[in-house]
Each structure stands twice: as C-alpha cells, then as structure tokens.
Amino acid sequence: MRRFEGRTALITGAAHGIGRAIATRLGGEGAQVAVLDIDADGVQQAAAELANEGVDSLAIHCDVTQRASVxxxxxxxxxxxxxxxxxVNNVGVARDVPFEETDEEEWARQVEPTLGGAVRCLQTALPHLLQTKGTVVNIGSVNGITAFGNEAYSAAKAGLHNLTENLAMRYARRGIRVNAVAPGTVRTPVWARRLAENPAIFDDVVRHYPLGRVGEPEDIAAAVAxxxxxxxxxxxxxxxxxxGGVLAGHTGFLQDVFQSGHET
Ligand SMILES: NC(=O)c1ccc[n+]([C@@H]2O[C@H](COP(=O)([O-])OP(=O)(O)OC[C@H]3O[C@@H](n4cnc5c(N)ncnc54)[C@H](O)[C@@H]3O)[C@@H](O)[C@H]2O)c1
Structure with missing residues (x-):
C-alpha cells in the first residue's frame, strides 16, 4: 500500500518510540516526512535512518512547549x-509523581508538552491544513479514558481527546478531519525506568490485556496510517x-465471577 504518495506529513516526538514508527509507516507508504523532536541528535539520527529506508525526510529540532520554536x-x-x-501530534510526557506532590511546575511539566504542545502545533499548522484539506491524528491514551494513574498526564490526554472532537466539528465543513488514537501499554523507551526497576513489568501487565500481549509501536503506526x-x-x-482490548471489559471481574477468562 502506498496511500501517502505525493503527501507530506509532520510528526512530533518522532525521534523515538511510537513517533519514530509512525514516520517509518507513513514514509514507507510514500509520504515525505518531517520528524520533529526536542532530542536534536535523536531526530537527526531518525531522519538519517528514514533516508536510508528511501524516505524523503527532514529533521527538525523543536520544543513544542515554546511557540517560537513551533x-x-x-x-x-x-x-x-x-x-x-x-x-501527527505525538509528543506526550508522563512522570511518576504522586498527585499530592504535584505542584504547579510539575503539573505544567506534563500538561504543557502533552496538551499545550498539541494546541501550539495545531494552531500553527491550521492555515496549511486548510489549503490542502489535510488531516490530523492526535496520540491520546487509554489514560485519558479511565484511571490508570499519572493524573497530570492523564488529564492532559483527556483534554486532547475532547479537543479532537471539538476541532473535528469545527473544521469538518472546511475539509479537515481530526481523529485520535488512544494506545494501551506499548513497548517504547518511555518504559525504560520502570523496566529497570521491574524487568518483568510487561509480563506483569499482560494479564490485563485480552489479546495476550502488550503493544508494539507498529501497532499504533498502523492505526495512525x-x-x-x-x-x-x-x-x-x-x-x-x-x-489489545484492555478497555473492552474487566478481566478480573470476569475471572472472579466465571472462574475463567472472557471466553465463557
Ligand atoms: N508507550 C506507551 O505505553 C504509551 C501508551 C499510551 C500513550 N502513549 C503516547 O504515545 C506517544 C508516544 O509515546 P512513546 O512511548 O513513543 O514515548 P517516547 O518518550 O519514546 O517518545 C516521545 C518523544 O517525544 C519527545 N519529546 C518530549 N518532549 C518534547 C517536547 N517538549 N518537544 C518536542 N519533542 C518532545 C521525546 O524526545 C521523545 O522522542 C505519547 O504521546 C505517549 O503519551 C504511549
């Protein structure tokens, strides 16, 4: 499939993880890809790898919390x-800080890149998207749908989901589609610290996933594409x-009531 021949994509937070996989997927389907990240070396490397894969790519060093930079x-x-x-608004920052210790600076450290960054990118991109009748995919999270911890991050993701709906309504008649993808647990560098503390963390959480595995960045990239x-x-x-079905039902409840999984 080469669904993006002749089209141009900009992906934020694309040096690593999910953003990087989205760049490979869209580029592999023919898009010219601008990869943007606060990690200057990482984004240069990502663009170089994309070029090796035959993708016309551009590395952009940018901090989405700063309007001038955006x-x-x-x-x-x-x-x-x-x-x-x-x-594709993919930047997201989650930090394991208890709610009672989350002062205003800590709140902003997570909400600003996760929600404010998407707002800045959307407002800057809009004149261009209106010209092409382009499309937006915001990367939300299951954290924005129900409680999985990380209050500041999760509130920002819930805000991003709502923004997706409002902007979809506002710009539909002008030809712009706005959607979001809400991933569950995906194996990316964002899990490195928790993985160092508990090398079995993915094995531990997998019992909550009806499909029997955690996600890979490519699972998200396919949905974005x-x-x-x-x-x-x-x-x-x-x-x-x-x-992976984590929000489809309550695995633990089914287990307790029916003494077996969801197949009964
Ligand atoms: N990995 C998961 O389990 C998971 C689950 C649900 C949602 N998500 C969401 O998916 C998206 C990608 O997550 P990931 O796991 O690949 O994370 P990641 O940390 O591997 O990648 C995020 C990228 O954003 C960049 N970034 C951070 N702050 C930035 C800023 N101010 N300006 C520009 N770039 C910045 C980082 O350098 C990094 O390359 C995020 O929005 C995240 O919240 C991830």
Whole structure:
C-alpha cells in the first residue's frame, strides 16, 4: 500500500518510540516526512535512518512547549516540502509523581508538552491544513479514558481527546478531519525506568490485556496510517482505542465471577 504518495506529513516526538514508527509507516507508504523532536541528535539520527529506508525526510529540532520554536519548525517544513497534508501530534510526557506532590511546575511539566504542545502545533499548522484539506491524528491514551494513574498526564490526554472532537466539528465543513488514537501499554523507551526497576513489568501487565500481549509501536503506526489515509475519509472526531482490548471489559471481574477468562 502506498496511500501517502505525493503527501507530506509532520510528526512530533518522532525521534523515538511510537513517533519514530509512525514516520517509518507513513514514509514507507510514500509520504515525505518531517520528524520533529526536542532530542536534536535523536531526530537527526531518525531522519538519517528514514533516508536510508528511501524516505524523503527532514529533521527538525523543536520544543513544542515554546511557540517560537513551533513556528520556526513548521516554517522549515513548509520551506522544504511546500505544503502539509498530515499532522501527527505525538509528543506526550508522563512522570511518576504522586498527585499530592504535584505542584504547579510539575503539573505544567506534563500538561504543557502533552496538551499545550498539541494546541501550539495545531494552531500553527491550521492555515496549511486548510489549503490542502489535510488531516490530523492526535496520540491520546487509554489514560485519558479511565484511571490508570499519572493524573497530570492523564488529564492532559483527556483534554486532547475532547479537543479532537471539538476541532473535528469545527473544521469538518472546511475539509479537515481530526481523529485520535488512544494506545494501551506499548513497548517504547518511555518504559525504560520502570523496566529497570521491574524487568518483568510487561509480563506483569499482560494479564490485563485480552489479546495476550502488550503493544508494539507498529501497532499504533498502523492505526495512525489508516486514520490519516483516504480509507478513513468518512471518519472524523473518533478516539480509536488501540489497546489489545484492555478497555473492552474487566478481566478480573470476569475471572472472579466465571472462574475463567472472557471466553465463557
Ligand atoms: N508507550 C506507551 O505505553 C504509551 C501508551 C499510551 C500513550 N502513549 C503516547 O504515545 C506517544 C508516544 O509515546 P512513546 O512511548 O513513543 O514515548 P517516547 O518518550 O519514546 O517518545 C516521545 C518523544 O517525544 C519527545 N519529546 C518530549 N518532549 C518534547 C517536547 N517538549 N518537544 C518536542 N519533542 C518532545 C521525546 O524526545 C521523545 O522522542 C505519547 O504521546 C505517549 O503519551 C504511549
């Protein structure tokens, strides 16, 4: 499938993990890809790897918490590729700080990149997306749907889900589709610290996942590519759970009541 031939995508937080996989997927389907990240070396390396994979790519060093940095980033992408068809807001920052210890600075440390960053990128991208009748995919989280801890991060993701719906309504008649993907547990560098503390963490959480495994970045990239493609041309305002079934029901409840899993 080469659904993005002749189209240009900008992906935030694309040096590592899910963003990096989205860049490979969209690029592999023919998109020209601008990869943006606060990690200057990481994003250069990502762009170099994409180029090796035959993808026309541009590395952009940017901090999405800073409006001037975001404006310069989009100017660089437009200068290089002339237009923007797909925006993927993928930056998210979660920190394991108890709620009672979350002062205003700590709250902002998580909410600013996760929700404020997406707002800045959306506002900067909009004039370009209006020209191309482009599309947006926001990376939300199951944390934005129900309680999985990390209050500041989760509240920001819930806000991003709502923003997805509101902007879908606001811009539908002007040709822009806005959707979100809400991943469950995905094996990325974001888990490195918890993995160091508990090397079995993915084995421990897998019992909550009906499909019997945690997610891989490619699982999320495939859903993003679908929503950004013409295959989803009658879909806007959805928050698509890509979560191995974790939110489909209560595994523990089914186990307690029926003494077996969900197959009964
Ligand atoms: N991994 C999971 O289990 C999981 C689950 C649900 C949702 N998500 C969401 O998926 C997205 C990607 O997560 P990931 O696991 O690949 O994380 P990651 O930490 O591996 O990647 C996030 C990227 O964002 C970049 N970044 C951070 N702050 C930035 C800033 N201010 N400006 C620009 N770039 C910045 C980082 O350098 C990094 O490359 C996030 O929004 C995350 O919340 C992840």
């Amino acid at each position: 404006e310069a980033a989009f100017a660089a992408a437009i200068e290089r590729f002339d237009k923007l068809d797909v925006l 679908f929503l950004a493609s013409a295959d989803a041309s009658w879909i806007t305002g959805v928050v698509l759970r890509v979560d």
